[in-house]
Amino acid sequence: MNKPHKHAALIKAWADGAEIQVLAIGDTWQDISDPHWNGEQYRIKPKTIKYRLFLWEHPVTKEISVESTSVDVMIPYGGFIKWLVDWQEVEV
Numbered sequence: 001m002n003k004p005h006k007h008a009a010l011i012k013a014w015a016d017g018a019e020i021q022v023l024a025i026g027d028t029w030q031d032i033s034d035p036h037w038n039g040e041q042y043r044i045k046p047k048t049i050k051y052r053l054f055l056w057e058h059p060v061t062k063e064i065s066v067e068s069t070s071v072d073v074m075i076p077y078g079g080f081i082k083w084l085v086d087w088q089e090v091e092v
Helices: 008-015
Strands: 020-024 028-032 042-044 048-057 064-069 080-083 088-091
Touching (some): 008 020, 008 042
Antiparallel strands (some): 020 042, 048 088
């Protein structure tokens, strides 16, 4: 019985529409539209989530809490106190 190709699962995911990245010089991942599926290292491009933390005061209880948002606008409702950090991005 033949052994499956080293990148068989990635090739299938790519054929089904997944975005693929290749490990480049400097240990950075770069998008690649036409992978050659040779000895290089490939991966499915991870999804990223962008968020920002802010302090918020509950209008009734006056409790202060840390909240997060993924919206790139100022919080439009009362209770917003201040941004705590710049935008953060994490891979999931």
